[in-house]
Each structure stands twice: as structure tokens, then as C-alpha cells.
Amino acid sequence: MTTAAPSVQTRELSAAPDWWRQAVVYQVYPRSFADTDGDGLGDIRGITSRVPYLAELGVDAIWLSPFYPSDLADGGYDVADYRDVDPRLGTLADMDELIAQLHAHGIRVVVDIVPNHTSDKHAWFQEALAAGRGSAARGRYIFREGTGPDGAEPPTDWVSVFGGAGWERVEDGQWYFHNFDVSQPDLDWTNPEVRADFVKTLRFWSDRGVDGFRIDVAHMLTKDLTEPLPSQAELDAMPQDGNHPLIDRDDVHEVYAEWRAVFNSYDPPRTAVAEAWVHPSRVPLYASIESLGQAFNFDLLEADFDAGQFRRIVADNLELAAQSGSSTTWVLSNHDVVRHATRYGLPDAERGDDGRPTRKHGNEWLLSGGRTPVLDTARGERRARAAALFVLGLPGSAYLYQGEELGLHEVAEIPDEQRQDPTFFRSPGVDLGRDGCRVPLPWSDEGPAFGFGSAGAHLPQPEWFGAYAVDRQDGEPASTLSLYRSALDLRHALQTDEQLQWVEVDRDDVVAFARPNGWTVVTNFGTEPVALPAGEVLLSSTELEGDVLAGETTVWLRRA
């Protein structure tokens, strides 16, 4: 099925300043990647030990989710110190070694920056608690007096993104605002000290050789907190047009203009990608070269495996990228959503008038512990492989989430007492949260923790993980790992910045597009076989039989 042998040679680190435009970036969730010290948590040395694996896979860069000191109230997105490493994960020297090893293998490094909020364990927040009302230390956060008798009611009825109230009262009676968990107080971005400190952090990691940054909730930093504060209902009714008090404000780009000057003071310039859940028309603001330079496009996270949806999403996002001058980003899975092999094996999402899923895709299945609606694992994997070849054939950068190269499924069967995600506790229990995509990777089908580490895993790995282990797939031509290796290898030879040309076909369930040098990508999203278009087959997501393109299959062809 895979006709090209994967290259195991180490690539040179690209010297091009725009290395990121067409890069394949592999997201590592450090605490669940590889554990070398046997504490059940993945660590930095674990990632270093797997650099040859990443090189053989053929990725251009890795993005590290937070590895900073943290109480892990939100999987590390509650950062206690932006310029250090969680001692359970290693040291700064370990990070230096990881960066050096990645670079030596031609792989660039992107780290996660979480600027909207700190952890409540951050020295600043501890100082703010101790210093009391009216202090400069409280001025780095959003503290307000309460309402009602004795100020016992929160300043507003604002709700947290994770569910529950958005305000928390401290001992002396003041309240602080947290968009996310109570352990994640929001920073006040009008405070010059806050701004200066993040510049220091960007320089700290850039000086250590980090090549780029993924900016967490990039659209939420700046806020208009002019009194009287609106109610939640008023907030919900306001347009998100750049002037909303809390979301996607135009003035956030003043922060990023300052960061841009920092990025551009390095050679090659440091890159950034915005995690910005904003109206599509506003994405180019984040992706512009005056701002962060690239922004995530999450449309495929919400799409079914459906020809019409995929084609529209591609057309829309290529158009948005053209507007900003950036390249777009294709994402099928990340640490916040149900893995796509599972999404594609479940019934299609129910959609509202705007075409978006009415509920979190897969939540019903998670809530039933994976029993109903029944997951068709084989179909999910087949479609996942087809979707992967589809997106890897597109212009733009592709972000892969650890484990998708193994065809890994979401883990539904995590007992409540072992869950970690704050969305589970704050919903409460209505949303089972994101733990199921964060279960430590299976490296071998035998031995403790499936090769993840010597002493178990911080989230329980199910029995079926062994069948997906790296050592079961390594060298197996039909495996998903081999498919990804071949695809990335071929992509290195074929990918350019040039736009695609749609190839019109006479079926609604087939999408085809042409790239430079005869490279053509054809996906049959339907279940009925169709005639295989002419051309030399470079790669196929399922075994080809005769001149037929089977259902739920993508083929890469070279046309004369």
C-alpha cells in the first residue's frame, strides 16, 4: 500500500526564515509522551530519548505543550513560572539538551506561552494575595470589590469557560476574575509590568534556541473593564467585532506588535501561531506579519468526514490565508478534542443552523464510557488515514497531535476518580473533558505502561493500547505509522508554497485537487468505490485493488 520507503536520514535544519510556512509540526504533550524517571509522568529526557523517532517520522518541528512548573490544575496550562521547567519533568539543562538534539536532527522547536492567566501558585499571585487590596501586586491581576451586602456577591455574573462562576473571593473579601479554572487568575494586560515580563519570557526561550511560540487563547488577553461592568447576558449579546469587552479586542494586537519586534530581532525570526477562537473574518488579524504571523484554523476539528464540509473548509481557509499573507494550518486533533480516529467512527455530529456541532463532538460517547453510541473503530481509523493524507497534501502547515500517527483512539474508560481535567469537575461531570486524548502513548505492546515508563502512567492506559504500540507498527507496511512516515517523506519532496487547483469530478462525495509537478490528491469520502483517476500511484490510505478507488480512501497520484 505504501510505495515509497521512508527515509531514516536526518534532515538538515532548514535555514530558511519561512521554514514554518509549510512545516509539519508535531504536538508533544510532555507529561504523556515518554517517562524516563519512572514517576508515571512524561519528562523532558523522555522526549529527548525519542528524537530519533520524531526524525524518522519526518516532522519539521515539534510544539511542546507546557512543561513549566505547575500544579497541573489544567494539565500545565496553569503556569507557576514561565522561565523554568517543572522539576518533575526535568531541568533547564535538560531543555537545552532537548533543543540541541532536535536541532541536530533538523527539527525546530515551538513552545507554548500562556499569557492570559498564570497559576495561582505563581509568585505574582501569591504576592497579590499577601499584599492586599489596592496594592501594586493586585494590579497585575483583575481584582474587584464584590456586590451586595458586605460585597459577598461577585462583581458580575460572568461564567468561566470551564463552567461555574468566573470570579473567586479571597480571604480579605475581594474577588479576582478567572476565565478558566479558579487556579488560573487572569492577568491585567494594561499593566506595563505584565507586558514587560512576557517580553522577558519570549527572549528567555528565544535565547535558549527555541524557534517559535504557540500562544494560548491569544484572543482573550486584553479586556475593557470600564465600570459599570456588563452582565453575562449583555456580554453574550455584544458583537465580537474588535470592541467586545472580553473577547478578540483590536487592542490585543498592540501587545503582539511589541512581540513582533522581539521575534524579528532574532535570526531566523522567531515564529508564533495564535490559538484564537474568533470569527473567521478576524483570523487574518492574528495571522498577519505585523501580529503573530500565523493562526490556527480549527474548522476540521468540528467537521464530519464529509466531502462538502472538507472542501468548503479548505477553500475558506486558503482564502483567509491569502488575506493575511500567512499560510494556513490544518489540525485534525489536539489535546483539547476527542481524537479524530474516534470522531470519525461515531455517528456524524448533530449540527445547528450555523453548521457547527450543537454539542461537543463525541461527548455522548464519552459519557457512556465508550459503550453507546457504538464506536466503529476500524471505520474511524480508515477515515482518519484518508483525512491525514488529504490534509498532508494541502498547501499550508499541518499540526499533528502525538499518537495520531498510530491511529490512536480516544480513551473513554477512565474512572471518575482518575480524571484530571477541570472541565469534568466544573461542569460537573456533564462534560467528561479532555483526559481521553491525553493518555500516555503506547511505545511497546509489552512491558510496564506499554513502554511509556517503568512505573505506570498518570492516566490509565486501556488494554487495547498494545495493538497500537509503536513497536507493533514499526516496519509494518500497512500500519498507520508507516503511512505517516511515507506521507511526510514524500511531502518533503513535493510540497511547495503554491496554491492548489481543484480538479472537478462528477461526484459529490469525491474531492480532488492538483498541486505542482503533477501531484494530485483524490479523496473518496463516500462508501462506494469509484474509478481510480489516471496517474502513477504515490501513496494510498488503503490497499488499492485494480483501477478502483475504494470508499473512505485518499490516494496521492502523479499525473503526467
Ligand code: NOJ
Ligand atoms: C487552551 C488550551 O489548549 C487548553 O488546554 C487550556 O485548558 C486553555 N487554553 C486554558 O489555558
